[in-house]
Amino acid sequence: MNVYTGLDVIVKDKILQQKYNGNVALLCHNGSIDHTHTHAAIRFQEMFGARFVKLFGPQHGFSTDVQDNMVETNHVIHPYFNIPVYSLYSETRIPTDEMLEGIDHFFVDLQDVGCRIYTYIYTLTLLLEKCSDRDIQVIVLDRPNPINGIDIEGNLVEPGFESFVGLHPLPIRHAMTIGEVGLMHQERWAPEKTNLEIIKMQNWNREMFFEDTGLPWVLPSPNLARPESTITFPATVFFEGTLLSEGRGTSQPLEIVGHPKIEPYSFYKDHMVSKIKASKLEGFVLRPITFLPTFQKHGNIVCGGVQIHVTDRVKFKPWRTGQFIMKELYHFLEDDFKWKEPPYEYNYTQNPIDVINGTDKLRRWIEQNDSVEVLDSFENLEDYKRVFDAIKMY
Structure with missing residues (x-):
């Protein structure tokens, strides 16, 4: 039985789409595709029309074409979608007040790799902290942990060694989906709670590696071309x-x-x-x-x-x-x-x-x-x- 991601779930559920009746933003990357290989931004344009007002990209950029550590991406107006694309790996890793203006629902659709040393989970937790005192709902479209949701391995980050590849006391293999990382952040590390919703996957179980899901793989960063x-x-x-x-x-x-x-x-x-x-x-x-x-x-x-x-x-x-x-x-x-x-x-x-x-x-x-x-x-x-x-x- 094939797995359906959080993106797949919202795309096929018209009633669920109607819950989000304000302006919508999307944080995503090259790997943010549904089971038909269609990119999330195209689906959001179809679902929300003119209410889809802003895009955001993590490290490596919205297009996932930028290599390596501390190589930043710029803020642009997307030539096809004709809306701003803000980089959260630029002069800032935290969205600014200006970036968040006019957003009611902030969706996050990022394929993570199940390893602490990968920045996308921290882009999520910094977003959650920034939105905690704002009337912005953060919705995570959940995706598989590609190296399964059972095996936990490695040391925890020690105090004094926190960084953008280790903001929280996680082991190297944390066994969580990105949605679960958001939940753990809210339970354990958040100074204040945020209006967080997780749109869960269907048919995923914790024993699965990515190849077991039936989902297509598109690289989530430039050097992970295959699962x-x-x-x-x-x-x-x-x-x-x-x-x-x-x-x-x-x-x-x-x-x-x-x-x-x-x-x-x-x-x-x-x-x-x-x-x-x-x-x-x-x-x-x-x-x-x-x-x-x-x-x-x-x-x-x-x-x-x-x-x-x-x-x-x-x-x-x-x-x-x-x-x-x-x-x-x-x-x-x-x-x-x-x-x-x-x-x-x-x-x-x-x-x-x-x-x-x-x-x-x-x-x-x-x-x-x-x-x-x-x-x-x-x-x-x-x-x-x-x-x-x-x-x-x-």
């Missing part, structure tokens, strides 16, 4: 905090990791095979590869490294696997391994890897070459799991 990449993303996104390539500028970004000083076959055979076996990590195979990034880190320089092939999605633990691979590369490359320097996501002082991890303890663990088992001490998730169980909608 398989969302499974490895919580393993490879940490390499944004290093000067190793995480595959940007290749056809399979965020599935591969490498560096110009690595000869891949000897690295894999002599260094990784025995270490993987000793780690007891499961559900994946590392394949030695040579690749050529066409831009970003090591652009137009041949790199050696590995590709992560997930062989069992249920057994695969991406956070643990990513930290393990990074530790091995740190000690294999020695002086050729470099941590990225600030800034990262508008944090101009802290080490980017610490910002991404939400702690400096994992970097120190990597540098000290402790055993894989020590990672257990970072996953203190019992309180989070209790709150998660209380807010689950599906």
